[in-house]
Amino acid sequence: MFVSRQTNPLLRKRLLTASAAFALAALPPLFAFADDPVAFDQMVETGGWLCEEAPAKECIDHGWAYADRNGDDQLDRKELEALRSDMNAWADWRSDSLSGKDRTKLSIARSIANSLELDDLIQGYDEDDSGTITRDELLADIKVDQRPLPEILADKQATDWQAIGERLGPFGSLVGSLGAP
């Protein structure tokens, strides 16, 4: 079986990356391979060290490359649906191997992701009314610098969680709690 029941630091990093990917793409986890926990897991695993150590841009590029399935450098509704679908499949697959605290965070992330109306979400970010989300539009509330993404997301001067929450709708205010220690 694929599921390991051991909890280890890698899983924590994976969860962090999954949250970041989700935060970035749905906000935030993408389909020819919808419902593919293995592809998502590989994305999360590779991204774990990258996102912890490298400048945020490299982490964002990594998640973006996964989410932008057709490679047009924009996220459309189908791609967001596929991202959500993969994240759910991955969460089912991984849930048993996470600690109670991490499982709770994952559960919150899933609740938010699954409550999102994707058309409303796109509208919330789509400044130029193209019907899709560009990288600049997605990062409107995050000031990216040379630090790793988790540090930027934890810095209230750099990340406007209130603005992000407003874009995400009714459950948006919960999003900030995902990054809490």
Ligand SMILES: [Ca+2]
């Ligand atoms: Ca695309």
